[in-house]
Amino acid sequence: MPALKSLLRTPWFWGIIGIVLLLSLNVVKDPTYLAVGINPATGQLAGNLLDILRVSAPIIMIALGMTFVIATKGIDLSVGSIMAVGGAAAMELLRALNAPSSFGAMFTAIGLALLLGAVLGLVNGLLVSIVGLQPFISTLVMMLAARGIARVITGGQNTNSQNQPFQQISNGQVLGLPISFVIAIAIVVVVTVIMRRTALGLMIESIGVNPDASRLAGIRPRPILITVYVLSGVLAAGGGLFTVSEVMTVDVSGTGYQMELDAILAVVIGGTSLAGGKFSILGSTVGALLIATLNKTVLFLGVSAAATPAFKAIVIVLLVLLQSERVRTFVLQAGRRRTRKEVVA
Amino acid sequence: MSTTVSPPSPSHGTEVPVRGLAISRMWGRSQSVIPTLAAVLLLVAMLVYAELAYGRVFHAGTISSLLVSFAPTIILAVGMTIVILSGGIDLSVGAVVAFTSVSGVMLMNNGVNGWVAVILMIGFGALFGLVSGVLIQYFNVQPFIATLAMMFLARGLASILSTVPVQAPEGAPILALATDWKIVDGPKVNDFVLTPGFFVAVLVVVGAFVLLHRTRTGRTVYGIGGAENSAQLMGLPVARTRVLIYILSGALAGLAAVVYTAEVGGKAQNVTGIGWELDAIAAVVIGGTLLTGGAGYVLGSVVGSLVLAALAMIITKDGGIRPEYLTIITGGILLAFVLLQRVLTARRRK
Numbered sequence: 001m002p003a004l005k006s007l008l009r010t011p012w013f014w015g016i017i018g019i020v021l022l023l024s025l026n027v028v029k030d031p032t033y034l035a036v037g038i039n040p041a042t043g044q045l046a047g048n049l050l051d052i053l054r055v056s057a058p059i060i061m062i063a064l065g066m067t068f069v070i071a072t073k074g075i076d077l078s079v080g081s082i083m084a085v086g087g088a089a090a091m092e093l094l095r096a097l098n099a100p101s102s103f104g105a106m107f108t109a110i111g112l113a114l115l116l117g118a119v120l121g122l123v124n125g126l127l128v129s130i131v132g133l134q135p136f137i138s139t140l141v142m143m144l145a146a147r148g149i150a151r152v153i154t155g156g157q158n159t160n161s162q163n164q165p166f167q168q169i170s171n172g173q174v175l176g177l178p179i180s181f182v183i184a185i186a187i188v189v190v191v192t193v194i195m196r197r198t199a200l201g202l203m204i205e206s207i208g209v210n211p212d213a214s215r216l217a218g219i220r221p222r223p224i225l226i227t228v229y230v231l232s233g234v235l236a237a238g239g240g241l242f243t244v245s246e247v248m249t250v251d252v253s254g255t256g257y258q259m260e261l262d263a264i265l266a267v268v269i270g271g272t273s274l275a276g277g278k279f280s281i282l283g284s285t286v287g288a289l290l291i292a293t294l295n296k297t298v299l300f301l302g303v304s305a306a307a308t309p310a311f312k313a314i315v316i317v318l319l320v321l322l323q324s325e326r327v328r329t330f331v332l333q334a335g336r337r338r339t340r341k342e343v344v345a
Numbered sequence: 346m347s348t349t350v351s352p353p354s355p356s357h358g359t360e361v362p363v364r365g366l367a368i369s370r371m372w373g374r375s376q377s378v379i380p381t382l383a384a385v386l387l388l389v390a391m392l393v394y395a396e397l398a399y400g401r402v403f404h405a406g407t408i409s410s411l412l413v414s415f416a417p418t419i420i421l422a423v424g425m426t427i428v429i430l431s432g433g434i435d436l437s438v439g440a441v442v443a444f445t446s447v448s449g450v451m452l453m454n455n456g457v458n459g460w461v462a463v464i465l466m467i468g469f470g471a472l473f474g475l476v477s478g479v480l481i482q483y484f485n486v487q488p489f490i491a492t493l494a495m496m497f498l499a500r501g502l503a504s505i506l507s508t509v510p511v512q513a514p515e516g517a518p519i520l521a522l523a524t525d526w527k528i529v530d531g532p533k534v535n536d537f538v539l540t541p542g543f544f545v546a547v548l549v550v551v552g553a554f555v556l557l558h559r560t561r562t563g564r565t566v567y568g569i570g571g572a573e574n575s576a577q578l579m580g581l582p583v584a585r586t587r588v589l590i591y592i593l594s595g596a597l598a599g600l601a602a603v604v605y606t607a608e609v610g611g612k613a614q615n616v617t618g619i620g621w622e623l624d625a626i627a628a629v630v631i632g633g634t635l636l637t638g639g640a641g642y643v644l645g646s647v648v649g650s651l652v653l654a655a656l657a658m659i660i661t662k663d664g665g666i667r668p669e670y671l672t673i674i675t676g677g678i679l680l681a682f683v684l685l686q687r688v689l690t691a692r693r694r695k
Contacts, residue, residue, distance in 0.1 A: 075489070133683060136434070136489040137626070137636060144623050145676040151669035261497050264490075274490055306508050306615065310501025313494045317480065320494070324484040 011271025015286035018269075022293045026300055033300075045176045048296065054170060054246070056292030057180035058083065058239035062259060063266035063288040064188055064281065065232030068195075070267050071208045072228055073276030074128060074135035079236040079263050081146035082120050083256030086113035086237030087244035088153040095161035106165040113237045120146055121233020125226035143260065150252045160249040170246040180242040185285075187238070191231075192281045201279075204228060208276030258309055262291050265312055268319045275323075380685055381633030381645040384652055391655040399662040405529055405537040407658070413539060413608070415654040416546040417442070417601040421621060422628035422646040423553045424597030429629050430557070431590050432570040432638030433481065433488035437473055437495035439621035441598040444499040445469045446606045446613035447506050450513045459518035467599035473499055474595020478588035492591075496622070503615040513611030522607035542604040549597065553643045562586055570638025620672060627679040628653055635686055652678070 007013050026033040026048070036047035062079040069076045090109040099105040120142060127138035172179045195201030206214035207221050215221060236256075244250045268274060269290055270283025291312075298308045321327050396402040421438050428435045449466035453459055473495050480491040513519060522542040529537035557563035565586040568576035577583050606613050632649030634641025656674065660666045 077493075127680075131684065131687060133687070134636065137683065140436070140623060140626075141676040141680055144620055144672040148669055148671070148673040148676075152667070152673070156667070156669055258497065258500075261493070264493075274487065304504060304508060306504030307501050309497035310505060313496075313498035313501060316490075316494050317498075320480070320486050320490060321484055324486065326484055 010283075011269065012280065012283040012286040015269050015283065015290045018290045019286075019293050022290075022297045026297055029301065044173050048300075050173075050176075050178060052289070052292050052296050053181040054178040055295060056289050057170070057178065057184040058242040058256075059259070059262050059266060059288040059291050060181075060184040060188060060285055061235045061239035061242065062232075062263040063270075063284040063291075064191060065235035066260075066263040066267050067270070067272055067279045067281060067284040068204050068228045069135070069232050070264070070272055070274060071204050071276055071279035072225060073208045073211070074225070074228070075139060075264070075274075076124065076229065076232045076236075077136060077139040077260050078120065078124060078142035078146055079232060079239070080256035080259035081143045081150065082117050082233050082236035083240030083243060083259060084150035084250065084252055085120065085146050085153065086117050086240030087250040087255045088150040088159065088252055089113045089116050089237075090166070090241055091159040091161050091244055091248070091250040092153055094163045094166060095159055098162075100162040101164045103165050106163055109163070109166060110241060113241055114234050117233040117235075117237025117240075118230050119233070120149075121230040121236075122226065124233065125229030128229060129222040129225035147253070150250070150255075154250065154252055156252065158249055158251050160247075162248065166245050167248055168245075170242055180245070184242070187235070188281060188285055195281065200224070200227070205278055209278075261309060261312055261316070262288075265316050265319075266291050268316060268323075273323055274320065378633070379689060380631075380682065381642060381648065383685065384631050384633060384645060384648045384682075387631075388648055388652050388655060391652065391659060395655065395659050395662060399659075402658070402662075404535060406535045409528075409537045409539055411651075411654050411658055413543050415650055416540075416543045416608070417605040418621070418624055418628060418653065419546045419647055419650045420549050420597050420601040420604060421625040422632075422650045423549050423643055424594040424601075425622075425625040425629045426632070426634055426641060426643045426646040427553065427557065427566060427590055428488075428594045429626070429634050429636060430570045430638055430641055431566050431587060432573070433587075433590070434492060434626070435474075435477065435591065435594045435598075436489055436492040436622045437477065437499055438594065438598040438601075438625055439618035440496040440499035440503070441470050441473050441595055442602040442605065442618035442621060443613075443615055444473075444503040444506075445599045445602040446617055447503045447511060447615055449519075449602065450511045450606065450611065450613040451506060453513050453517050453519070454511065462517075463519055463603050466603050467596050470599025470602070471592045471596040473598075474591040474593065475588065477595070478591030481591065482584050482587045500615070506615070508615055510612050510614045513606065513613070517611060519603060519607050520611055522604060523610070540608070542607055545600065545604055549600065550643060550647055557643055562589065566590060567639060571640070623672075623675065623679070624653055627675055627682075630679055630686070631682045635690065636683060637690075 023034065033048055036045055036049060038044070039046035062083070066076055066079060090113045093109045093112055094105055097105040097108070124135075124139050124142055127133045128135050131138075168179060169183070170178065170180045174182055195204070203214070203219050203224050206217070206219055207224060211221060239259075240256055243255055264274075266287030267279075267284045269287035270280050270285070272279045272283060294311070295308060298311065299305060392402055401407060421442075424438065425435060445466040448469060449462050452462040452465060457465070477488075477491045477495050480486040480494075481488050522545065523540050525538045525540060527536050527538050557566060565576065565581045565583070568579070568581050569583055569587060573583060602613075602618075605617070628649035629641070629646045630636060630649070631652050632642065632645030632647070634645060653675065656678070657671070660668070660671055660674075
């Protein structure tokens with residue numbers, strides 16, 4: 001029983017319940033929804049589940065970065081725009097190199113995109129840690145500026161390019177799973193090991209719990225804050241690469257647009273509090289999968305894709321309400337009243 | 346944030362004039378005016394530069410069209426000033442403009458009386474503000490999270506209503522707000538032409554000035570932004586005022602939507618207003634209001650809006666600067682002014 005009780009308290013457990021509910025909703029509409037078949041044209045596995053895994057890859061990346069930013073009591077509103085910058089840089093470079101089957105070109109493009117992401121993340125980090133600006137204002141400026149930078153990179157065009165290896169990232173499979181999803185999970189594992197096997201994760205949490213106390217305990221906040229924002233920028237650029245490799249085109253106004261909400265939502269669903277402190281990487285990953293399932297479900301049910309932000313906004317309001325002191329004490333009191341009544345009876 | 350500036354002291358009773366206090370207050374005020382003065386200087390410099398470089402800037406036609414086209418930004422900046430003075434932020438204004446304009450025009454198309462539709466537009470805006478305000482005040486949600494949620498909600502609802510532009514019916518009363526009023530009949534096209542929409546913005550500025558500097562509510566706004574606990578302990582109605590602040594910001598976003606929709610001839614789209622929240626924040630910050638709250642002036646925000654207007658004009662006149670750079674430049678200017686504030690407040694604290 002205690003094991004079950006602690007499971008019920010784990011936020012990612014509710015995330016999985018959410019995924020199952022959404023999938024069942026789809027199965028009710030179309031009983032063959034979960035079927036996985038083999039696409040005769042490519043010889044690969046195909047099906048809605050694989051689609052969900054593929055679109056979840058970029059969300060997993062930005063949610064991972066956002067987890068640490070939020071754990072330090074910060075926020076990164078620029079991840080969606082940095083995705084566009086990463087995608088735009090990769091597409092422009094691949095177009096300029098014009099090497100449709102070169103692995104070298106692919107790695108150069110990936111390197112350039114990640115480097116740009118790191119630079120933009122570094123600017124965020126410096127503004128937050130050294131200058132001392134509020135995170136949301138620094139990253140809000142970056143959100144609009146980076147969108148502008150993406151447009152400048154491509155000259156306002158939606159650049160497309162040809163590179164077979166790069167295209168495989170989102171369209172190829174290993175062991176029947178989309179490569180982008182496998183890469184994303186591998187990155188999650190690596191980052192988890194770094195965070196939990198070194199003191200870095202603990203330091204991030206301590207800054208979020210109490211910056212003054214952690215400073216007194218000898219933790220220097222600046223390098224950690226910078227690390228967190230750089231990591232978020234790099235991961236966002238990586239998410240952008242996954243997104244553009246799907247269709248080999250960057251949409252400078254559409255790539256990553258409003259994805260910052262997805263990332264925040266995934267993190268909150270995963271149980272990391274917006275007030276900072278303890279974080280859950282597993283939770284954020286489950287949250288990202290839930291968002292991907294939600295995106296696909298809304299499309300499948302025939303609701304306009306432009307309307308999904310409204311649903312997500314409602315979900316986030318509900319989750320934030322659940323986290324708030326007022327609702328918690330109310331629920332606790334209701335619980336106590338019930339037990340008291342039982343005692344009286 | 347400690348109170349380093351002396352805003353109009355948030356007290357109910359009569360002020361006892363103490364000489365030492367008065368002097369330090371004047372010193373404090375002159376310090377807090379520096380960013381606003383910097384904005385005025387920047388504005389003058391930009392206009393002079395534009396006149397010298399491109400000509401025809403100090404020109405009745407140019408100036409008046411600039412004023413008219415920036416009326417919605419001025420209205421949004423006024424609302425944002427009040428929110429930021431209280432130490433909050435409202436990221437939803439751009440999306441609220443989109444929702445209220447689309448819903449208002451659709452109401453007009455469906456036979457709702459034109460004036461009723463206009464009032465409903467302002468009402469819808471106020472409703473978004475009410476939700477943000479309640480979340481922030483009573484559920485302790487951070488302002489940027491609550492208003493970010495409202496931003497996506499409003500944008501999503503606007504997209505549910507329509508993803509294609511909707512057009513207000515001919516002769517809708519809202520269009521009257523864009524009537525050209527020739528104030529000065531100059532030679533050829535050089536007339537000083539203003540619209541009722543512009544005067545709505547002027548009324549909003551005057552109203553906000555009176556509210557902030559001549560009423561108890563206004564003093565409470567400064568009090569909340571300066572030191573919320575002290576304001577609470579002094580018995581100021583913090584909860585009521587904070588909710589009111591966000592309602593006001595939402596309602597002003599609705600009003601900005603009315604003026605903007607009139608100006609563009611009754612066309613409303615779900616993609617209107619992307620990034621307008623940044624324009625409003627930039628205008629407020631350039632105008633000298635501290636992002637941390639408690640100090641600033643609504644007239645400064647008007648100057649800030651005009652700086653943005655002059656920037657847009659220079660970019661259009663230049664022609665060599667691609668429009669892609671506009672958001673980067675706005676962001677850069679905003680950043681520069683935020684840094685200026687940091688330097689000034691840091692020096693004052695020492």
